[in-house]
Amino acid sequence: xxxxxxxxxxxxxxxxxxxxxxxxxxxxxxxxxxxxxxxxxxxxxxxxxxxxxxxxxxxxxxxxxxxxxxxxxxxxxxxxxxxxxxxxxxxxxxxxxxxxxxxxxxxxxxxxxxxxxxxxxxxxxxxxxxxxxxxxxxxxxxxxxxxxxxxxxxxxxxxxxxxxxxxxxxxxxxxxxxxxxxxxxxxxxxxxxxxxxxxxxxxxxxxxxxxxxxxxxxxxxxxxxxxxxxxxxxxxxxxxxxxxxxxxxxxxxxxxxxxxxxxxxxxxxxxxxxxxxxxxxxxxxxxxxxxxxxxxxxxxxxxxxxxxxxxxxxxxxxxxxxxxxxxxxx
Ligand SMILES: NC(=O)c1ccc[n+]([C@@H]2O[C@H](COP(=O)([O-])OP(=O)(O)OC[C@H]3O[C@@H](n4cnc5c(N)ncnc54)[C@H](O)[C@@H]3O)[C@@H](O)[C@H]2O)c1
Numbered sequence: 001x002x003x004x005x006x007x008x009x010x011x012x013x014x015x016x017x018x019x020x021x022x023x024x025x026x027x028x029x030x031x032x033x034x035x036x037x038x039x040x041x042x043x044x045x046x047x048x049x050x051x052x053x054x055x056x057x058x059x060x061x062x063x064x065x066x067x068x069x070x071x072x073x074x075x076x077x078x079x080x081x082x083x084x085x086x087x088x089x090x091x092x093x094x095x096x097x098x099x100x101x102x103x104x105x106x107x108x109x110x111x112x113x114x115x116x117x118x119x120x121x122x123x124x125x126x127x128x129x130x131x132x133x134x135x136x137x138x139x140x141x142x143x144x145x146x147x148x149x150x151x152x153x154x155x156x157x158x159x160x161x162x163x164x165x166x167x168x169x170x171x172x173x174x175x176x177x178x179x180x181x182x183x184x185x186x187x188x189x190x191x192x193x194x195x196x197x198x199x200x201x202x203x204x205x206x207x208x209x210x211x212x213x214x215x216x217x218x219x220x221x222x223x224x225x226x227x228x229x230x231x232x233x234x235x236x237x238x239x240x241x242x243x244x245x246x247x248x249x250x251x252x253x254x255x256x257x258x259x260x261x262x263x264x265x266x267x268x269x270x271x272x273x274x275x276x277x278x279x280x281x282x283x284x285x286x287x288x289x290x291x292x293x294x295x296x297x298x299x300x301x302x303x304x305x306x307x308x309x310x311x312x313x314x315x316x317x318x319x320x321x322x323x324x325x326x327x328x329x330x
Contacts, residue, residue: 004238006031011078013037013065013111014046014085015058018188018196019127021050022226023082023233028054030234037074037085039064041103044088045189049326065107071114078119080237083111083126083164086157090131090285091194093153104156105163112167112175123174124164125237130181130222130250130290132158139220139254140293143179143246151285161246174243176236181250181292185226185312186319190327197257198223201264202316205271206324214278217258220289222250225312228305235301242300250292251305260309267313 010027014020015036027034036058040046051058063070065085075081086104087093093100108126115122131154132147149155164175184198193200193212204211232249236242255263261273278286298304307315320327 004030005234008032008079009077011035011037011074011081013081013083016040016047016050016060017045017084018050019183019226019229020082020084021047021187022185023084023230024051024058025054026230026234028057035059035061035074035078037061037063037065037070039085041087043092043192043194045187047187047189047326049323050187066102066110068110068114071110072118075111075114075119075122078122081111081115081122081124082233082237083108083124086127087153089194090151090153091281093151093156094281094285097152100152100156104153105159108160108163112163112173116167116171116173120173123237123243124176125233126161126164126175126177127233128157128161128177128179128246129154130179130248130292131287132161132179133287133290135287136289139289140252140291141248142293143248143296150287165244165246168244176243177246178232178236178249179246180229181222181224181248181290183224183226183229185316187226190320190324191329198260198313199316201261202268202313202320203328205264205268206317206320208270209272211261211265211271211273212276213257213261213273214276214282217261217275218256219286220254220256220291221260222252222254222291223260223309224249224251224305225307225315228307232297232301232303235303236297239301245300247297247300248292248294249297250294251309252292252294253309254289254291255309263310264313267310268317
């Protein structure tokens with residue numbers, strides 16, 4: 001892995017956000033030449049502080065993935081394109097579905113068209129969501145599980161995923177799709193609670209505030225630490241045989257919201273767990289229990305998660321204790 005990305009020319013869409021910036025930092029460490037494109041969509045994770053450790057070693061382009069001229073230019077000469085730009089707010093996808101559709105579907109198509117015309121030899125790694133499965137009919141969820149998304153965000157992700165696979169199959173553009181579980185860690189937005197529940201619990205604990213657990217708190221989720229996701233993205237990108245397919249990324253373990261809140265409260269030594277009824281908006285997009293079956297990705301790439309939940313939470317708490325001021329304000 002160490003040398004695979006040395007001198008590789010890499011584009012990250014959504015590169016100033018949570019996943020994009022953590023990936024960029026790792027790629028710079030590995031010797032890659034990294035370009036980030038981001039439109040700083042309001043209320044999402046784009047934050048210049050995210051790339052503070054590498055700010056003089058990356059190119060930043062403030063543009064929108066829906067801008068054909070920008071994308072035609074930016075995809076040129078790139079060996080890998082990690083496609084992480086998206087409308088990621090589940091709640092907002094129900095309030096503003098056309099915006100979600102436009103960014104997640106049209107934006108992905110603009111990118112794919114740009115690749116096909118300007119750089120057909122590039123490789124596209126798409127970050128989809130476990131939300132594409134919807135309500136689980138069995139656990140753990142493998143890639144053969146039915147897809148019945150419960151919200152617009154998950155529908156547009158599923159559609160974008162299928163477009164990446166069509167371009168792979170029909171147009172010969174290498175593409176691979178990940179269905180990513182709830183991921184947490186340093187550099188996630190901490191301004192509001194509309195996405196990124198674990199990070200929100202951490203904020204509430206650090207503020208010594210109420211940590212709100214919806215309903216009875218028994219719903220199970222699979223939480224993955226960001227460094228493990230970054231490694232999964234890199235290993236997938238570097239595995240030629242992985243392209244043309246979809247893979248789950250998760251920890252493979254389930255934890256209830258109630259247990260999660262208690263772990264965070266204990267590790268932070270602050271905060272106060274309290275149960276609260278679901279809001280109607282939340283209820284509508286809540287798919288219930290989820291645990292990823294990660295055997296397919298492990299077999300294809302050799303990747304396995306390495307950071308236990310308590311360690312990941314402790315590392316996240318440390319990060320925001322130091323740098324919270326860059327993340328707290330809206
Ligand atoms: N974080 C998770 O738990 C998780 C889970 C599953 C899937 N994903 C997917 O991973 C990707 C990255 O998510 P994240 O957690 O880093 O979110 P994020 O909000 O931190 O980052 C997304 C970035 O994309 C940018 N962006 C949005 N629309 C854009 C556009 N039209 N043009 C250019 N940039 C645009 C935003 O400004 C932001 O910086 C998303 O596609 C998301 O759906 C994330």
